[in-house]
Amino acid sequence: MHRCCQVLVSSSYDRTMTGTAPSERSTDEGDARVLAIAGLTEAVRLLDRGLAPRQKVSAFTRAGEVIASLEPDEVAARVAEGTLTELDGIGPSTSSVIADAVLGRPSAYLAKLDAASVVDPGVGGPIRELLKGDCHSHTVWSDGGATVEQMASAAMALGHEYLVVTDHSPRLTIAHGLSPERLAAQLDEIAEVNARLAPFRILTGMEVDILVDGALDLPDELLGRLDVVVASVHSKLSMPKDEMTRRMVMAVASPHVDILGHCTGRKVVGTGRAQSKFDADLVFAACAQFDTAVEINCRPERQDPPEELLALALEWNCWISIDTDAHAPGQLEWQPYGCDKAVRCGVDPARIVNTWHADELLSWTDSHAA
Numbered sequence: 001m002h003r004c005c006q007v008l009v010s011s012s013y014d015r016t017m018t019g020t021a022p023s024e025r026s027t028d029e030g031d032a033r034v035l036a037i038a039g040l041t042e043a044v045r046l047l048d049r050g051l052a053p054r055q056k057v058s059a060f061t062r063a064g065e066v067i068a069s070l071e072p073d074e075v076a077a078r079v080a081e082g083t084l085t086e087l088d089g090i091g092p093s094t095s096s097v098i099a100d101a102v103l104g105r106p107s108a109y110l111a112k113l114d115a116a117s118v119v120d121p122g123v124g125g126p127i128r129e130l131l132k133g134d135c136h137s138h139t140v141w142s143d144g145g146a147t148v149e150q151m152a153s154a155a156m157a158l159g160h161e162y163l164v165v166t167d168h169s170p171r172l173t174i175a176h177g178l179s180p181e182r183l184a185a186q187l188d189e190i191a192e193v194n195a196r197l198a199p200f201r202i203l204t205g206m207e208v209d210i211l212v213d214g215a216l217d218l219p220d221e222l223l224g225r226l227d228v229v230v231a232s233v234h235s236k237l238s239m240p241k242d243e244m245t246r247r248m249v250m251a252v253a254s255p256h257v258d259i260l261g262h263c264t265g266r267k268v269v270g271t272g273r274a275q276s277k278f279d280a281d282l283v284f285a286a287c288a289q290f291d292t293a294v295e296i297n298c299r300p301e302r303q304d305p306p307e308e309l310l311a312l313a314l315e316w317n318c319w320i321s322i323d324t325d326a327h328a329p330g331q332l333e334w335q336p337y338g339c340d341k342a343v344r345c346g347v348d349p350a351r352i353v354n355t356w357h358a359d360e361l362l363s364w365t366d367s368h369a370a
């Protein structure tokens with residue numbers, strides 16, 4: 001991949017660009033192409049942070065591919081002549097972002113996106129400051145929009161010490177879940193990126209699907225090799241309460257499972273999705289018994305668990321993990337949403353596993369996998 005292309009990060013559910021620029025000439029800061037792509041990348045970050053519709057984010061990703069295929073001189077000339085929109089894939093919004101970036105002007109378009117998606121530190125600010133990492137994130141290996149390195153770089157920029165990469169497991173084919181072979185290849189890539197980004201740490205993991213019978217969608221032997229395992233229900237969310245309870249208890253009882261992801265499966269945006277029914281006392285008692293943390297999922301459309309369930313998890317003295325479930329770099333900025341909820345519900349910071357340094361987190365995950 002060309003250096004320019006590496007700058008541009010696509011949205012959730014898009015693939016990163018693989019286009020190659022025609023020239024390997026100068027890519028310094030004066031390069032109009034680099035400046036344009038940096039502007040478009042910023043737009044993608046802000047759109048993802050605002051959970052913009054996929055088509056809208058894709059327009060900026062596509063524009064970046066178009067720009068990457070041009071010579072720097074042509075980008076500069078088209079900005080000067082106002083002819084960017086003559087290019088297929090460049091419209092009024094993308095051309096305004098490109099022109100402002102190339103000419104070094106403040107962008108009204110980016111300012112509007114920023115204001116619309118800014119995440120207020122809110123009452124959770126003090127807890128957010130204690131968080132050392134994020135234990136649930138996705139990359140292009142499954143249904144995320146950015147590479148391992150792009151996600152890790154964004155996490156570093158937020159001040160994190162580590163990021164756990166938890167792509168989907170094989171049976172979630174709609175999300176391009178990882179087969180054991182692809183997981184092995186991802187672990188190689190993570191090792192290689194880790195060598196470059198140290199002391200920042202990318203921890204290995206998976207968001208393993210909890211199958212209908214409570215089994216996990218990856219052999220124990222492979223789960224045992226991962227640093228952190230999040231287990232989540234993604235199918236048959238409306239199954240009868242008793243069956244769902246048994247299914248979830250089976251999963252959280254696994255010594256390999258560290259975190260129970262978005263426990264109710266609800267969606268609170270748009271047409272929404274009702275939360276699944278389960279005996280929360282039994283499930284949280286099992287989490288407490290088997291040392292499995294309950295996730296506060298920060299995604300704006302999930303906001304899972306609801307406060308009354310989080311209160312119940314606290315009564316059971318469960319561990320808590322505050323995770324973004326980010327599918328794009330801009331979404332790693334959502335942790336304050338979960339921190340606010342933690343403060344409102346009176347979560348003791350000492351119970352939040354991602355307030356720990358990576359080594360402490362790993363000794364905790366190892367202790368119950370033993």
Ligand SMILES: [Zn+2]
Nearest residue numbers: 207232261262
């Ligand atoms: Zn999930």
Ligand SMILES: [Zn+2]
Nearest residue numbers: 136138207325
């Ligand atoms: Zn996820």
